[in-house]
Every structure is written in C-alpha cells, then in structure tokens.
Amino acid sequence: MKLWHLIKKYGWLPLLLLVTWVGLRHDAFLYQDPVGQVVRVQTLNKGAVTDEHGNQDEAVSERLTIKLLNRSGQVQIENGYAQSQGITAHYRVGDQVILSHAGGHNWQVFSLKRDALLGTLVVLFVSLLLIYGRLRAGGFLLLSLGLNLALFGLALVADIQVKSVSVVGLFATVAVAMAALSLFLVLGWGLQMGITWAATVLSTGLALIVMVVCLSLTHNEGVHFETMSYVTQVPKTLFYAQTIIGVLGAVMDESSDIIAALFGMHRENPNRPFHDYWQAGQSVGREILGTLVNILFMIFIAETIPMVILMLRNGNNWSYILDQVMNLGILQTVVSGLGIVLAVPVTALLGATFLVKRGDQS
Amino acid sequence: MNAIGLLSLILFAALMLVAGKQGLKIFLGLIINFAVIFILIILLNWQFNPYVVTAILSVTILAVSIYLSSDNGQVMNTAFKASLVITAGLMLVAYLAQFSGQLQGFATENSDELEGLSLAVGLNFGHLAVVVMVLSALGAIAEASMAITADLHEVIERTPTIQVTNLEHHARIIGRQILGTAINTLFFGMLGSTLPLLIWFLRLRYSLSMFFNAKLLVMELITMLLGMLGILLSIWLASHLVVNDFKKGRIDLDAGDL
Numbered sequence: 001m002k003l004w005h006l007i008k009k010y011g012w013l014p015l016l017l018l019v020t021w022v023g024l025r026h027d028a029f030l031y032q033d034p035v036g037q038v039v040r041v042q043t044l045n046k047g048a049v050t051d052e053h054g055n056q057d058e059a060v061s062e063r064l065t066i067k068l069l070n071r072s073g074q075v076q077i078e079n080g081y082a083q084s085q086g087i088t089a090h091y092r093v094g095d096q097v098i099l100s101h102a103g104g105h106n107w108q109v110f111s112l113k114r115d116a117l118l119g120t121l122v123v124l125f126v127s128l129l130l131i132y133g134r135l136r137a138g139g140f141l142l143l144s145l146g147l148n149l150a151l152f153g154l155a156l157v158a159d160i161q162v163k164s165v166s167v168v169g170l171f172a173t174v175a176v177a178m179a180a181l182s183l184f185l186v187l188g189w190g191l192q193m194g195i196t197w198a199a200t201v202l203s204t205g206l207a208l209i210v211m212v213v214c215l216s217l218t219h220n221e222g223v224h225f226e227t228m229s230y231v232t233q234v235p236k237t238l239f240y241a242q243t244i245i246g247v248l249g250a251v252m253d254e255s256s257d258i259i260a261a262l263f264g265m266h267r268e269n270p271n272r273p274f275h276d277y278w279q280a281g282q283s284v285g286r287e288i289l290g291t292l293v294n295i296l297f298m299i300f301i302a303e304t305i306p307m308v309i310l311m312l313r314n315g316n317n318w319s320y321i322l323d324q325v326m327n328l329g330i331l332q333t334v335v336s337g338l339g340i341v342l343a344v345p346v347t348a349l350l351g352a353t354f355l356v357k358r359g360d361q362s
Numbered sequence: 363m364n365a366i367g368l369l370s371l372i373l374f375a376a377l378m379l380v381a382g383k384q385g386l387k388i389f390l391g392l393i394i395n396f397a398v399i400f401i402l403i404i405l406l407n408w409q410f411n412p413y414v415v416t417a418i419l420s421v422t423i424l425a426v427s428i429y430l431s432s433d434n435g436q437v438m439n440t441a442f443k444a445s446l447v448i449t450a451g452l453m454l455v456a457y458l459a460q461f462s463g464q465l466q467g468f469a470t471e472n473s474d475e476l477e478g479l480s481l482a483v484g485l486n487f488g489h490l491a492v493v494v495m496v497l498s499a500l501g502a503i504a505e506a507s508m509a510i511t512a513d514l515h516e517v518i519e520r521t522p523t524i525q526v527t528n529l530e531h532h533a534r535i536i537g538r539q540i541l542g543t544a545i546n547t548l549f550f551g552m553l554g555s556t557l558p559l560l561i562w563f564l565r566l567r568y569s570l571s572m573f574f575n576a577k578l579l580v581m582e583l584i585t586m587l588l589g590m591l592g593i594l595l596s597i598w599l600a601s602h603l604v605v606n607d608f609k610k611g612r613i614d615l616d617a618g619d620l
Contacts, residue, residue, distance in 0.1 A: 031571055032569070032571075033569070033571065049482050051480035051482055051483070052480065053480060053483075055480065055482065055483040055484045055485075056484045057482035057483065057484040059482065082481060082482040083482075083484070083486075084467075084481070084482060084483055084484055084485050084486055084487055085464075085466055085467055085486065085487050085488060086466075086467040086468060086481035086482070086483065086487050087467055087468045087469065087470075087472075087476070087481050088481075089464055089466075095464075098571065098575060111572070111575050111576055111577065112463070112464050112575070112577070113575055114463045114464075114465075114574070114575045114577075114580045115571075115574040115575055116462075117459060117462050117463040117580070117584070118463075118574055118580055118583060118584065119574075121459065121584060121587045121588075121591075122587065124591070125587050125590055125591055125594070128591065128594055128595075129541075129594060132537070132538075132541070132594060132597075132598060133538050133541060137538035137541070137542065138538075140542075141541065141542050141545060144542075144546070145545070145549060148549070152553055156560055156561060156564055157564065159561065160561065160564050160565050171557075175550075178550075182546055186539075186542050186543075210369070210372060211369065214365055214368050214369050214372070215365050217365075217368070218363055218364065218365040218368055220365060221363070221364055221365055222364035222365050222366050222367070223365045223366065228558060229471075229472065229475060229558060229559075230471055230558040230559045230561075230562040231558060232558075232561055232562050232565045232566070233561070238557065238558055238561070241554075241557060242554040242555065242557045242558070243554065244554075245550055245553050245554035245557065246550060246551045246553075246554030246555065247554075248550055249546050249547040249548070249549060249550020249551055249553075249554075250547045250550070250551065252543070252546060252547070252550075253543040253544065253546060253547040256543050257509075257543065260539075282380070285380070285381075286380070286381045286384050286385075287431075287432060287512065288505075288509065289380075289381065289388065290384070290387070290388035290391060290427070290430065290431035291427055291428075291431050291501070291504055291505035291508050291509075292505060292547065293388065293392060294391070294392070294395065294427045294500075294501040294504060294505070295501035295502050295505050295547055295548065295551065296501070296551050297392060297395065297396075297501060298395075298423075298497055298498055298499075298500050298501035298502075299498050299501065299548075299551050299552065299555060299589075300555065301396075301399055301497075302399075302493075302494050302497035302498040303494060303498065303555065303585075305399075305402075305403060305406075305490060305493060305494055305497070306466075306467060306468070306487060306490045306491070306494065307468075307475070308403055309403060309406055309407050309485065309490065310476075310479060310481070310483060311479070312403070312407050313407065313480075313483040313484075313485065314479050314480055314483070327366075330366060331365075331366050331369070333392075334366060334369045334370050334373050335369065337373050337377075337392070338369065338372065338373050338376060341373065341376045341377050341380050341381075341385075342376060342380075344380050344381075345380060
C-alpha cells in the first residue's frame with residue numbers, strides 16, 4: 001500500500017527524467033553543426049605501445065559509421081585512441097556526436113553530444129528541490145541561482161568586451177552585488193540582510209587584503225600564477241577574481257548563520273549586553289567554520305587529481321608537481337580559510353554592535 | 363619566505379585566536395585530509411581499483427571532516443551515517459554520468475599544459491573522472507548533514523517535550539534555510555573555479571552548442587550539480603534520521619561530551 005502510494009505520488013519524476021533524456025536525444029535539428037549517431041564501430045588495428053617512461057598502453061584505431069541526424073546520409077570516420085583515453089576517446093554504438101566537416105570526405109568528430117546528460121541532471125535537481133523546498137523555498141533558491149548566473153554572465157561579457165576594465169574591480173563589484181541579491185531573496189530587505197551583507201563583504205575584503213600584503217611582502221615567492229589553466233588574460237588578476245567569488249559564498253553562508261542566531265536571541269530578549277551577542281556569535285561561528293573550509297578545499301584539490309597523476313606517470317617528482325599543479329589550489333584554500341575564519345569575529349562584532357544599539361526600540 | 367607558508371602561518375594563528383582548541387582540531391583536520399588525498403593519488407597511480415580506493419578514503423575524509431568539527435557524539439554519528447549513505451548513492455550517479463558523458467581526462471583547451479607529456483600512460487582516465495566528481499561533493503555533504511543534525515538536536519534540547527509533528531515542521535524550516543546557504547556556498551565556489559574556462563569559451567567565441575556539450579565545461583557543471591544533489595539529499599536523510607531517533611526516544615540529551 002505504502003509503495004503504491006509512493007509510486008502514485010512521485011511516479012512522475014522518473015517519467016519526467018525519461019522524457020527529458022529522450023527529448024534531448026532528439027534535438028539535433030536545433031544544431032547548426034552536423035550531428036550524428038554512431039551506428040557501427042569496427043576495430044581496425046590494435047597495438048601495444050610503451051612510452052619513454054615505461055607506461056604500457058594500447059593504441060586502437062576504429063572505423064565509425066555515423067548516421068547524420070540533421071542532414072541526410074551516413075559518413076565514415078576513422079578514429080584513433082589510446083586505451084587510457086586521456087585526450088582521445090573511444091566511441092560506442094548509440095553515442096551521439098557533433099561533427100565538423102571540412103569539405104568532401106573530410107569529416108571529424110568534434111565533440112560528444114552531452115546535452116541529454118546535462119539536461120536530465122538539471123531536471124532531476126530542480127524536481128527534487130521543488131519537492132523538498134516547495135515553491136516558496138525551492139523556487140526562491142532557483143530564482144537566486146538563475147539571477148546570479150545572469151549577473152555573472154554579464155560580468156563575463158563586460159570583461160571581454162570592455163578593454164580597459166579592471167578585472168579585479170569588475171568581479172569584486174559583481175560578487176558584492178551577487179551577495180546582496182542572494183541575501184535579499186533569502187532574508188528580505190531589512191537590518192538582518194544589511195548586517196549579513198556588510199559582514200560578508202568586509203570579511204572577504206579583509207582576507208583579500210591580507211593575501212595581497214603577504215604576496216607583495218614575499219614578492220610572490222613560491223606562487224606560480226603562470227601555471228593557471230585556460231589563461232587568456234593576466235593570470236594574477238584572474239586568480240584574485242576567482243578567489244573573491246569563491247570565498248564570498250562560504251563567508252556568506254557563515255555570516256547568515258551567525259546573524260540569524262543573534263537575531264533569534266534579540267527576539268527572545270532585546271536587552272542583552274554586547275558581551276552576550278559577542279560570545280554567542282563566536283560560538284556559532286566556531287561550530288561551522290571547520291566544515292566550511294573543507295568544502296572549498298575539496299573543490300580546489302579534487303579537480304587537480306587527473307593532472308597530478310598524469311605528471312607522476314610522466315616521471316615528475318612530488319615537489320615539482322606541488323609547485324606546478326597544486327600550487328594555486330593550495331593558495332586558494334588557505335586564503336579561503338582565512339576569509340572564513342576572519343568572518344567569525346567580524347560578523348559577531350557587527351551583529352553585536354547593531355543589536356545593542358537597537359536595544360528594545362522595536 | 364614562501365608566500366603560501368606565510369599565509370598558512372597567519373591562517374593557523376587566526377584559527378587559534380578565534381576558535382582556540384577547536385581551531386587546532388580544524389587545522390589538524392585540514393592537514394589530515396590533505397594527507398589522505400596524497401595517499402589516494404599514490405594508490406590510484408599504483409593502479410589499485412579506483413572505486414575501492416575512493417570508497418575507503420571517502421569514508422576517511424568524511425570521518426575527519428565530521429568528527430573533528432564538533433563535540434557532540436550523537437550529532438556526529440547521525441551526520442556521519444547520513445553522509446555515508448548519500449556519498450554511496452552519489453558515487454553511483456557519478457558513475458552513470460561518466461558512462462554516458464565520457465567526461466574523462468583533458469581536451470584541446472589543455473594543450474599548453476600537456477606539451478611534452480605522454481598521454482598513453484596506461485591508466486583509465488574514466489575512473490579518475492568519477493573520483494573527481496565524488497571527492498568534490500564530499501565537503502558539501504559533510505557540511506550539510508552536520509548543520510541540520512546539530513540544529514535539530516538543539517531544538518530538541520531546548521524543548522525536550524516537543525511533539526513529533528512539530529519537530530518535523532522545524533526540520534523542514536531549518537532544512538530549507540541550510541539548503542539555501544549550503545547550495546550558494548557550492549555555487550559560488552564552483553563559479554570561481556570555472557571562471558578562467560568560461561572566459562576562454564567566450565573570448566574564443568565558442569558556439570552556443572559547446573556550452574552544453576564541451577567536455578571540460580560539462581564536467582564542471584555535472585560536478586556542481588552532483589554536489590548540490592548531495593547537499594539536498596543529505597539534509598533530507600539526516601533530518602529523517604534525527605526525527606526517527608526522537609520518535610524512538612533515542613535522543614540522548616546529555617550526549618554533549620564524547
């Protein structure tokens with residue numbers, strides 16, 4: 001009975017996921033580039049290869065027969081890959097791919113088509129969020145994510161279009177605006193939002209100032225901005241921008257919790273001395289700062305793992321890898337940690353000051 | 363002096379000043395987790411089964427993040443239980459995502475860094491992609507389940523005679539608040555780390571279709587979505603566990619000291 005009830009209540013979710021998946025597997029007509037589906041894979045050649053570091057791998061070449069989905073006809077493409085698939089890839093029957101066509105029989109696989117996977121996961125997340133948070137909490141959170149993404153997109157466009165803009169200034173402004181927007185949507189307009197926002201901005205700024213001072217005192221010793229990936233502009237300022245945005249989210253989380261607790265105390269008894277708020281703010285902050293530092297640490301370090309392993313297997317030693325691959329991730333973790341720690345006294349101080357001043361006026 | 367060393371020293375001093383003994387534990391936890399990641403990388407490099415290695419070391423990382431962050435034994439046990447279940451589930455989803463999306467390894471955007479490196483290194487990068495997705499979510503999962511469990515225990519401590527339906531109601535309200543802030547943390551963190559790649563895509567005028575299909579960006583987006591799913595499900599499960607414990611009278615109000 002209970003199971004039947006569950007199926008009736010949530011049965012639409014798997015169905016919705018299926019519809020999204022199938023729908024996005026049939027959206028080839030939306031693409032301008034040729035899109036096709038692999039219908040046949042023939043292995044042409046297989047051979048063992050050993051690189052100069054003694055790593056053994058297998059090189060394979062295959063012939064893919066691809067049925068075009070937004071054009072008529074079929075094409076054949078020869079594809080070579082290494083069994084480890086570091087940068088080359090093996091394709092399977094049923095895989096959908098985006099192709100590039102350089103005239104004649106010169107077709108190439110440009111990219112795997114991944115929109116069905118992405119879309120299905122987005123739908124899964126949004127559905128669960130709305131089931132759990134209902135329209136009010138879930139919908140507001142989605143709205144906040146969407147608006148923030150739009151703001152961020154505008155900043156990206158501005159960074160690229162406007163030649164003379166300061167990257168740090170631009171992203172700092174956007175980050176401050178994004179914080180205000182998220183807090184406004186969660187807390188509404190008022191003193192609580194104002195204090196939380198001020199504490200967030202102040203703590204992030206402080207952490208950044210400490211970083212800049214330390215970097216200039218040590219003349220960037222041991223920091224390798226040039227090792228940053230995907231660099232299309234000055235890496236140092238890009239790193240600052242990245243750090244501001246990363247730290248801000250965690251600090252906002254922390255300040256919201258502290259200020260919410262202090263406002264709770266204020267509602268129970270508006271005539272408390274400064275010391276009460278200060279102590280309570282510190283103790284709430286201490287509880288959460290450990291796990292918050294960990295969130296960012298895992299994000300920054302996990303993404304370096306494939307590169308670290310590739311370097312290791314290419315015969316590099318750990319000290320070189322720490323210097324070249326993990327360097328900026330570690331720096332970012334430390335600076336974020338600093339922001340998260342500094343946010344505790346800053347938020348407690350701001351909250352306590354304002355709430356004591358407010359007293360029982362309200 | 364090395365800039366990172368100096369900043370680490372300042373971080374340590376600030377932690378001690380702000381959080382005292384607990385600060386020491388947090389710093390220790392960070393160093394242990396860093397060591398665990400080292401061990402993970404070494405074991406992966408030695409070709410141990412990546413899923414077994416990740417499962418075991420994820421448990422370790424969760425244990426360190428949770429047990430070194432608070433003092434209440436029962437809160438930590440519940441949070442640990444919830445995060446283990448969710449991490450296991452997430453690993454399955456990550457595997458499916460990798461299977462269908464082939465998100466492994468590098469792309470032409472990495473050419474600069476890959477110059478001079480051999481890529482035929484005899485190690486399946488597909489497994490590594492799953493490892494990255496799972497590890498990226500661990501911190502967020504631990505944080506979310508800790509936060510909801512601790513808050514609900516506090517509610518029970520304040521009013522030990524609270525009705526079950528009332529507690530469930532509190533669980534929903536607190537859960538939604540934590541959900542909002544935790545998801546924002548992850549969202550901003552990921553936006554920051556994806557910034558250079560996004561600028562690359564825009565500056566080199568990638569076509570719109572690449573934003574939904576290109577390997578590197580989709581990998582980042584899927585990692586973010588998995589983390590958010592992890593947060594949502596941890597809150598859900600952890601509050602369910604606490605309410606269940608309360609129903610059966612298993613909440614020990616003097617569990618403050620471990």
